[in-house]
Amino acid sequence: MTLLDVEDVAVYYGDMCALSSVSVSVDEGEAVAVLGANAAGKTTLLRAISGLAPVAAGTIRFAGETITHVPPHERVDRGLIQVPEGRLVFPFLSVFDNLRLGAYAQRARASADERLAFALELFPRLKDRGSQMAGSLSGGEQQMLALARALMGQPRLLMLDEPSLGLAPLLVQEVMQRIDVIHQEGVTVLIVEQNAAQTLKLVDRGLVLENGTVATSGTAADLAASDEVRRAYLGI
Amino acid sequence: MDLALQIVTSGLLTGGIYALLAVGLTLIFGVLRVVNFAHGEFMMLGMYGAYWMWALWDIDPYLSVFVVVPAIFALGLLVDRLIIRRTIGAPEVTVVFATLGLSIFLQNAALTVWSADTRSVTTGYTGTAFTLGEVRASVPLVVSFGVALVLALALWAFLNNTRFGKAIQAVAQNRDAAALMGINVQRVYMMTYAIAVAGAGAMGAIAAPVFSVVPRVGLSFVITAFVIVVLGGLGSVPGAVIAALLIGVVQSVVGFMIGAAWAEIAYFAVFMAVLVLRPQGLFGRRGAEVYQGA
Numbered sequence: 001m002t003l004l005d006v007e008d009v010a011v012y013y014g015d016m017c018a019l020s021s022v023s024v025s026v027d028e029g030e031a032v033a034v035l036g037a038n039a040a041g042k043t044t045l046l047r048a049i050s051g052l053a054p055v056a057a058g059t060i061r062f063a064g065e066t067i068t069h070v071p072p073h074e075r076v077d078r079g080l081i082q083v084p085e086g087r088l089v090f091p092f093l094s095v096f097d098n099l100r101l102g103a104y105a106q107r108a109r110a111s112a113d114e115r116l117a118f119a120l121e122l123f124p125r126l127k128d129r130g131s132q133m134a135g136s137l138s139g140g141e142q143q144m145l146a147l148a149r150a151l152m153g154q155p156r157l158l159m160l161d162e163p164s165l166g167l168a169p170l171l172v173q174e175v176m177q178r179i180d181v182i183h184q185e186g187v188t189v190l191i192v193e194q195n196a197a198q199t200l201k202l203v204d205r206g207l208v209l210e211n212g213t214v215a216t217s218g219t220a221a222d223l224a225a226s227d228e229v230r231r232a233y234l235g236i
Numbered sequence: 237m238d239l240a241l242q243i244v245t246s247g248l249l250t251g252g253i254y255a256l257l258a259v260g261l262t263l264i265f266g267v268l269r270v271v272n273f274a275h276g277e278f279m280m281l282g283m284y285g286a287y288w289m290w291a292l293w294d295i296d297p298y299l300s301v302f303v304v305v306p307a308i309f310a311l312g313l314l315v316d317r318l319i320i321r322r323t324i325g326a327p328e329v330t331v332v333f334a335t336l337g338l339s340i341f342l343q344n345a346a347l348t349v350w351s352a353d354t355r356s357v358t359t360g361y362t363g364t365a366f367t368l369g370e371v372r373a374s375v376p377l378v379v380s381f382g383v384a385l386v387l388a389l390a391l392w393a394f395l396n397n398t399r400f401g402k403a404i405q406a407v408a409q410n411r412d413a414a415a416l417m418g419i420n421v422q423r424v425y426m427m428t429y430a431i432a433v434a435g436a437g438a439m440g441a442i443a444a445p446v447f448s449v450v451p452r453v454g455l456s457f458v459i460t461a462f463v464i465v466v467l468g469g470l471g472s473v474p475g476a477v478i479a480a481l482l483i484g485v486v487q488s489v490v491g492f493m494i495g496a497a498w499a500e501i502a503y504f505a506v507f508m509a510v511l512v513l514r515p516q517g518l519f520g521r522r523g524a525e526v527y528q529g530a
């Protein structure tokens with residue numbers, strides 16, 4: 001079943017066209033990657049899906065319903081959860097408060113305790129840091145917190161915007177491995193990355209954005225093998 | 237020694253009343269990034285509310301708080317709907333003109349309806365004082381101080397101990413991230429504005445037994461409140477309370493030693509010294525005032 005269906009979406013910043021006629025669809029249970037160079041429009045795509053960037057044309061459907069103009073908080077309440085670029089933890093709230101805010105949406109409240117236990121099991125380091133201000137965590141810990149916080153929202157679709165950005169290689173491995181565990185638990189994943197080599201090991205399919213349009217798409221294996229992607233994004 | 241104690245006491249008491257005005261102002265700024273120039277006018281409306289309830293029905297000003305707070309809260313919701321909401325995301329000048337315009341509108345409405353006459357509330361306790369040793373403190377000033385601090389503390393507890401309070405803090409720290417948690421940011425803005433101006437209204441009601449009421453009364457209070465907010469650190473509620481007490485003491489000490497006219501000059505001097513030495517204010521976080529999310 002198609003969980004997310006983005007169809008011919010366009011987004012403008014003033015006069016500048018950041019996305020034009022972009023289509024993406026993600027099936028329930030899948031993991032899909034969005035690759036692309038800097039300024040290709042990857043973040044804009046996720047912001048449009050979350051409702052933070054206004055869509056000028058096209059439609060976005062989630063779980064069979066059109067959500068193109070539904071406000072962001074209502075999308076979260078349907079299980080459309082995003083870990084934004086730069087993590088954006090609440091720096092002056094404690095780690096636990098950040099996690100509790102992750103379950104702010106109505107649908108996530110009832111089972112918040114169970115998911116807190118799961119999130120802390122997946123990211124045990126957060127447990128000892130519970131009462132510490134989130135802003136005082138290291139970059140890697142903040143990324144773990146952002147992931148755990150997103151899990152608190154009971155995602156049907158988890159969108160990740162460059163989760164490995166700015167992390168040391170060892171931490172990148174760790175974060176990617178946790179994302180894989182989350183996916184194996186049955187969460188559908190849409191991941192934006194510049195780290196194409198790592199990402200393509202994790203996903204079923206992917207697409208490449210270039211100047212705000214979809215340049216290529218295919219299975220992870222196809223993309224990893226295609227000369228174009230290898231040259232442009234894998235650096236080999 | 238007793239004289240010094242006396243001066244500091246009256247400074248603290250007056251400062252405490254200002255705290256309630258300042259916490260609302262700092263909250264609106266911290267959460268909505270809006271400088272609410274109309275804040276003093278909500279206080280003025282609270283004062284007139286208390287005055288008329290006293291003049292017409294003989295209701296004690298402290299009891300009128302229970303009517304003034306819900307009424308000004310409702311007015312705050314309306315003002316958010318009609319004005320504030322439309323200015324979010326607009327250029328800064330738009331926001332300034334919108335709230336300044338609202339301030340002028342409310343002042344002149346009060347002038348038209350209630351005239352420029354100076355009015356004051358006199359009750360059984362007007363002119364009475366508590367004495368402790370050699371220190372005297374007027375009864376209405378002490379009661380107003382107490383009510384103001386209790387209300388400011390209640391607001392602080394609400395922000396730190398409720399789910400919605402945490403959501404308000406989340407929006408203040410990062411609007412986009414808050415939206416991604418499923419928080420209705422627009423609703424947070426609306427409630428924050430209404431809560432904050434209701435606090436200004438409450439402050440007006442409890443100030444009615446202490447200060448006279450005129451349509452322009454909000455202006456001088458709000459200017460002091462702005463100084464307090466910047467001094468305490470933009471967006472910091474505890475900072476606003478402490479800065480309010482500090483400004484009250486400075487005003488009172490300088491007013492006594494040099495003269496009332498110098499009091500304002502003195503706290504603006506303190507204000508500028510703080511800004512030079514510690515631009516984020518006493519309790520502010522550096523950069524908090526410009527942080528706008530992704």
Ligand SMILES: Nc1ncnc2c1ncn2[C@@H]1O[C@H](COP(=O)(O)OP(=O)(O)OP(=O)(O)O)[C@@H](O)[C@H]1O
Binds near residue numbers: 037039043085
């Ligand atoms: N708020 C904004 N206002 C104006 N232009 C913007 C805004 N956000 C992004 N852009 C522009 O839109 C284009 C796409 O940006 P976007 O952030 O979506 O790229 P990206 O693929 O996520 O890049 P990166 O890999 O650097 O994160 C860029 O040219 C960028 O400068």
Ligand SMILES: [Mg+2]
Binds near residue numbers: 042085
């Ligand atoms: Mg990006």
